[in-house]
Amino acid sequence: MKKTRQAPELRAQVATVLAASGSSPEEAASVAANLVLANLSGHDSHGVGMLPRYVEAVLEGGLKPNTSVQVVLDTGSLLTLNGQRGYGQIVGEQAMGLGITRAQTHGSCIVTLANAHHLGRIGHFAEMAVAQGLVSLHFVNVQARPVVAPFGGADGRYGTNPCCIGVPLKGREPFVLDFATSRVAQGKMRVAHNEGRRVEPGTLIDEHGLPTTDPGVVVVPQSHGLFGALLAFGEHKGYGLAVACELLGGALTGSGTWHQSSNPDVRAIVNGMLTILIDPAKLGTQATFEQEALAFIDWLQAGPVAPGFDAVQIAGDPERAYRQQRQTEGIAVDSQTWQEIVAAGHKVGVTLPD
Known part of the structure; x- marks a missing residue:
């Protein structure tokens, strides 16, 4: 209901x-x-x-x-920031504001944000960047209960580790690619469980490592207090990207990676995020970039539309x-x-x- x-x-x-x-x-x-x-x-x-x-x-x-973001290091085009467990929606926007200003001045900025509480939808931060004409790349790790199984593994070992890329398109709505490296986001399993729905095969394994379509296996404890796990999208490819997000968003930022026993009673969700911002205007390729980007999008959308679809869309x-x-x-x-x-x-x- x-x-x-x-x-x-x-x-x-x-x-x-x-x-x-x-x-x-x-x-x-x-x-x-x-x-x-x-x-x-x-x-x-x-x-x-x-x-x-x-x-x-x-x-x-x-x-x-x-709690506000703490500036640990500022060299102009490099920012090392600590979210100090503040709301990710707040410290994330603060980090992006600082990074955007530096990128507009220097042409690029690499921002590391450690110890932010749940950042929420990462696409929001990419939208902030593209609104200023900047390209943005985001690699995020998640420290909470590990809910995703490594490729070839049978239990959860890491988080949903999102990746996001934003690209402005002159005179058009931007390209904003934002996805969990698990086949679906953990939160979508919570929603499905609350609604009493099953999910697609190939999305989950239960607490015994066996395939299941019951989203409850990653929402509430199962037999012996164990949980099931989500699977990576694209098998080894999504798994590899998830590991990259852990190494870049967690290890490189100083936020930390997941390598401990799970405590389902801990409710905090800690994110680390590596953000790379690029100003095409200062890169010397803006005219070509704008022309070629639009030409490619037009090429994609000029083709025939497959049965069951209304149009060829782009991310965003x-x-x-x-x-x-x-x-x-x-x-x-x-x-x-x-x-x-x-x-x-x-x-x-x-x-x-x-």
Whole structure:
């Protein structure tokens, strides 16, 4: 059972809970807006359904409200930053703001961000960069319960480790490629479990390492308290990219990599992110870049459309279509997710409507 809610209503309700859990009104409004934007973009896995876990992380001390990014090293075109366990939506935007300014000055900037709490939808940061005419690349690792099995492995050993690339297209909507290196995001399994749905074969293995379509194996403890695991997309290729995200987003940033026993009671999610920003205007190839990029996109979309598809799309098109639709029609939230949000509000003294 789902109920449709309008974005302004959701933003206000989420912000109220965040403020009650310790955030300033400004921080609460910003984090709430980011979560609702994920829902509007079609990524419910990174939307308001994350609120209960955020509240629990604050209460356990793993997420620290009203914390800003710390500049550890600034050489101009190199920034070493520490999120200090602040809200990823806040310290992530702060890191991108610093990096964008440096890239506009120097032509490029490499930004390492360590110890950010859950950064949310990484595509948001790429959208910040392309809006300023910059190319951006992001490699992220996830330190929480390991939910993805290595290729050839039979249990979870690392996180969903997203990768994101943003490319501006002159006079067009940008190319924004944003994906988990697991076949699907962990949050999508939470949504499927709450909705009582099965998932596609080839997505999951259970706690015994056997194939399953039950998303609950990575959401709630199974036999002997064990969990199942997600599989990497593209077999060894997605697995290899996930390892690269761990090494670049975790090891290189100083945020750390996952190599310990899992504690399912810990609710904090810690991300490290390596961001590379490039200004084509200062690279000396902008005119060719703009011309060739558009020519290639036009070439892709000029071809025949396969049966079952309406058009040949590029990365970013589905999110933009969802935003247009959901701004008008509202955001559907399943009853289980909403009850979890209501319960999170109760923990900090906020009563939301059932």
